[in-house]
Amino acid sequence: MNESIIINNIKIIKLINNKIINLLNYIYNKYKIKSYVISFSGGIDSTVLLNIMKNIINKIDFKINIRAIHINHNLSIKSNDWEKHCIKECNKINIKLIVRKIKISSNYIKKYGIECSARKLRFNEINSILNKNEIVMIAHNKNDNLETLFLSLKRNFLGSIKFYNNVYGMKILRPLLNYSRKYIIIYAKYFNLNWIEDDTNNNLKIDRNFIRKIIISKLEERWPNFIESSSKAIKTLNKKNNIINYFINKNIDKNINSDLSLNINNLFKEDEFYIFNIIKNWIKKNNIKIPSFNIIKKISNEIKYKKLNYININIYNSIYIRKYKNNLFCIKDKYIINSYIKVWENLLNKFYLPYELGILIINNINKYDYLIKNNKYIIHNIRKNNENEVISIRINTLSKNTKIKFKNCKNNKCLKNIFQNNNIPFWNRNKIPMLFYNNKLICLIGIDVTEEGFPSNNNNISLIYKIGLNGFEPLTSPLSGVCSS
Structure with missing residues (x-):
């Protein structure tokens, strides 16, 4: 040398x-x-x-x-x-x-x-x-x-x-x-x-080896400075993308909600390129790996052209893009929630819900007053069961047309309307635990206590729901008494 x-x-x-x-x-x-x-x-x-x-x-x-x-x-x-x-x-x-x-x-x-x-x-x-x-x-x-x-x-x-x-x-x-x-x-x-x-x-x-050994090696044979010149082009491309992303993110921030859902009311009139990049960057803000071009394109088209009330697109194994009331949500939904019924045999013990939905506790309400301030807990004041009433927890067992009467509501409401009135998205409706005494519905946990379960005089106990990783958190306040009339 x-x-x-x-x-x-x-x-x-x-x-x-x-x-x-x-x-x-x-x-x-x-x-x-x-x-x-x-x-x-x-x-x-x-x-x-x-x-x-x-x-x-x-x-x-x-x-x-x-x-x-x-x-x-x-x-x-x-x-x-x-x-x-x-x-x-x-x-x-x-x-x-x-x-x-x-x-x-x-x-x-x-x-x-x-x-x-x-x-x-x-x-x-x-x-x-x-x-x-x-x-x-x-x-x-x-x-x-x-x-x-x-x-x-x-x-x-x-x-x-x-x-x-x-x-x-x-x-x-x-x-x-x-x-x-x-x-x-x-x-x-x-x-x-x-x-x-x-x-x-x-x-x-x-693939990477094929590109390296076959394609790029041939390009370098023809143009020895190809790596250097292409590197400059990549830097220019990145600068342009950074500028686009800057303005896209500014607009996302204006339309993103506290739960990282995206308000799409203003997207319908925008062009395809803009919608595509809004969706891509919004998914990234949810700390989810950006899916393929075709999946983002499909989401963009459904917003731009179909304007569907219902969007439910699987982008990875358990991750979905879903629409509810002109908002898009990135949802991690790893369980298929089947019908579930189980007797709560000993009320002194905690009841562990399936599918990581959370834990139920029954106790004196005064002891748990401090939990009201924690939005990971929901407390309902309900009547105590009679000796001949068996307590059970059920999930996803009622049809959407089931009529339910809450104490403070004038009329019976079907379950579907209750969900709609309480802003419960369709993907959370099968996650709501229900408390039964025999076959009487006492409480739609997280929503309200029924007329059958309403306490009287000193005949009351507290039902505490500690929300799990996959549990449903209501969009309303985490206190009982949410009337859906």
């Missing part, structure tokens, strides 16, 4: 080091964050990142905390050898390494694909070891970004890797994203670093 190449390589190494030093100083000065976890696969990219962080640790204005995590995916016969390699490399430079093993089921791969399955489980493991105010570093580079752009094209949208973003609640930083793989190779060879070559990177059945 001649002297000019060596000098040029040293300049590249100094440039990368100084840029990352400036970045870490900026993060510390602005956010007071000084702890980092490096996602270390043992490949050339993460090996370079690990060694950069080790090399600059004493050149930063503050004390920095660095550790690494290696995820053994068990996808190769060499997986355990790679794990040992990572342990050895971290021991060599005195960086603490956490190792996690995962196993990806064939059903998971069939559903999400190998790459997506591995990423989901890998992020879960990384998230599980993070401390507060700790940033995850991932060694993506310019080449990875171009590959991601090509992958997004086949999914009907333009996408790229973010330099910094939030994934599953984790802060993710990619300090090598502005450097192409050729610079990373220069760095690795200059310091004689050891890295592993993942044989699965040669599997052309994996």
Whole structure:
């Protein structure tokens, strides 16, 4: 290697080091964050990142905390050898390494694909070891970004890797994203670093490998500067997207409700592009992974053209986009609620509702007065059961046309009208527990006490409902006496 190449390589190494030093100083000065976890696969990219962080640790204005995590995916016969390699490399430079093993089921791969399955489980493991105010570093580079752009094209949208973003609640930083793989190779060879070559990177059945080995390599043969020029185009694209998202989010904030539902009254007159981006960014605000282009398009079309009163679109396994009274909701609904009847044999014991709906307690109301102020509790004052009355809890057993009479209401009301008058969306109507004495409905829990269950004189007890993770929280005040007349 001649002297000019060596000098040029040293300049590249100094440039990368100084840029990352400036970045870490900026993060510390602005956010007071000084702890980092490096996602270390043992490949050339993460090996370079690990060694950069080790090399600059004493050149930063503050004390920095660095550790690494290696995820053994068990996808190769060499997986355990790679794990040992990572342990050895971290021991060599005195960086603490956490190792996690995962196993990806064939059903998971069939559903999400190998790459997506591995990423989901890998992020879960990384998230599980993070401390507060700790940033995850991932060694993506310019080449990875171009590959991601090509992958997004086949999914009907333009996408790229973010330099910094939030994934599953984790802060993710990619300090090598502005450097192409050729610079990373220069760095690795200059310091004689050891890295592993993942044989699965040669599997052309994996989309990213096909794009890397076949498409991008051909483009680089024809246009050697293609990676650099495309990187500039991606940056321009990101800037334009950021501007669009800025104005979209301003409009979302005007129409978003306290429960993160979206008021769509003003969307009907807007064009398709605007509605599409409103829906996409609103889903993101609900901390839900953005679904495919086709699903967002379907939601947008139903708002723009069909103007349906009823929207119920499954975007993932248990996550639905639903419409109620011109509001869109992101709903996590992992249970199918079947009809349920169970006797409450001992009132001294708590009654645990199925489907994570919550807990019921019967006791003296004075003892639980303080719970009224907590919106995770609902209290009803009801009459005490007679000796010959068996108490049971039922869920989803009454038809929508069942007539019910509340004490303070003039007329009987059918169940459907009660739900409508109390603003109960259709997806919550089968979650409402009901208290029965024999076959007499005493209380629609969370709504009101029936005429049969109304207390008299000193014949009263309190029914306390502690709302569970999947429980129904009424849109009205969490106190009893909500009359639906």
